[in-house]
Structures are given as structure tokens and as C-alpha cells.
Amino acid sequence: MYACSKFVSASSLVRSTQLLSRPLSAVVLNRPETLTHESLSTFPVPHPLTSLVPNRSFQTSALSRDIDTAAKFIGAGAATVGVAGSGAGIGTVFGSLIIGYARNPSLKQQLFSYAILGFALSEAMGLFCLMVAFLILFAM
Numbered sequence: 401m402y403a404c405s406k407f408v409s410a411s412s413l414v415r416s417t418q419l420l421s422r423p424l425s426a427v428v429l430n431r432p433e434t435l436t437h438e439s440l441s442t443f444p445v446p447h448p449l450t451s452l453v454p455n456r457s458f459q460t461s462a463l464s465r466d467i468d469t470a471a472k473f474i475g476a477g478a479a480t481v482g483v484a485g486s487g488a489g490i491g492t493v494f495g496s497l498i499i500g501y502a503r504n505p506s507l508k509q510q511l512f513s514y515a516i517l518g519f520a521l522s523e524a525m526g527l528f529c530l531m532v533a534f535l536i537l538f539a540m
Contacts (some may be wrong), residue, residue: 472536479533486526493518 497515500510 473539475536476533479529479536482529483526486529488520489522489525490519493522 410491497511500511
């Protein structure tokens with residue numbers, strides 16, 4: 401029976417369905433199976449693995465572009481939160497300068513130089529956050 405089915409069926413039919421090489425009783429009693437790479441490996445006919453996977457080309461829809469734009473705006477907004485931290489840091493630095501000057505007025509010059517250093521570092525962090533926000537918006 402196997403020789404007869406091998407003679408009757410073409411190699412393309414054997415590759416596309418497993419029902420032709422099975423006995424008739426097994427075909428009638430069981431449901432048809434889906435083809436897998438393991439079930440195809442019993443056939444001597446070589447076949448590329450890419451024939452099992454449907455070919456899809458890269459597509460960009462208006463919806464995905466809108467999602468990308470929304471993600472850019474959300475990321476830029478999250479990056480600018482650091483600017484508020486910079487403002488709070490500058491306020492803390494100069495508030496501490498006033499408290500330190502009130503406690504010991506003779507250290508005015510040294511306290512002021514420390515305050516300017518703290519202001520510069522805090523402002524630099526805010527500018528870095530703003531720069532990252534602009535990079536997210538315009539460079540990506």
C-alpha cells in the first residue's frame with residue numbers, strides 16, 4: 401500500500417500533506433494533524449525551513465507612528481522632571497547659605513564660594529536633564 405501511495409502521489413503533495421502516506425483507517429479515525437518541522441523530517445524530499453514561516457514585510461502604519469510620537473513626548477516629559485530637582489537643589493543651596501551666614505557672619509566669603517559651587521553643580525544637572533529631553537524629541 402505504501403508503494404502504491406508513493407507511486408500515485410507527487411512529491412509536492414507528499415510535502416504538503418501527511419494524509420497520503422498514512423493508512424486509510426488512520427486517516428478516517430483520527431483528526432488531521434498540523435504540519436510541523438518534525439513531521440516533515442520523515443520525508444526524503446529536502447525543503448527550506450523558510451517555507452514553514454509566512455513571509456511578512458516591514459510595514460509602518462500611521463498608528464505605530466502615533467505611538468512612537470507619543471512615546472517620545474512621554475520620555476521627554478519624564479526627562480524634564482530633573483529640572484524641577486535642579487530648582488529645588490538651588491533653593492536648598494542658597495537657603496543653607498543664608499542660614500550659615502546668619503550663624504557665622506565672619507565666614508561669608510567661604511560660604512558664598514561653596515554656595516556658588518553647589519549652584520553650578522545643581523544647575524548642570526538640570527541642564528543635562530533638559531539636554532536629554534531635547535535629544536529624545538529631536539534626535540530620535
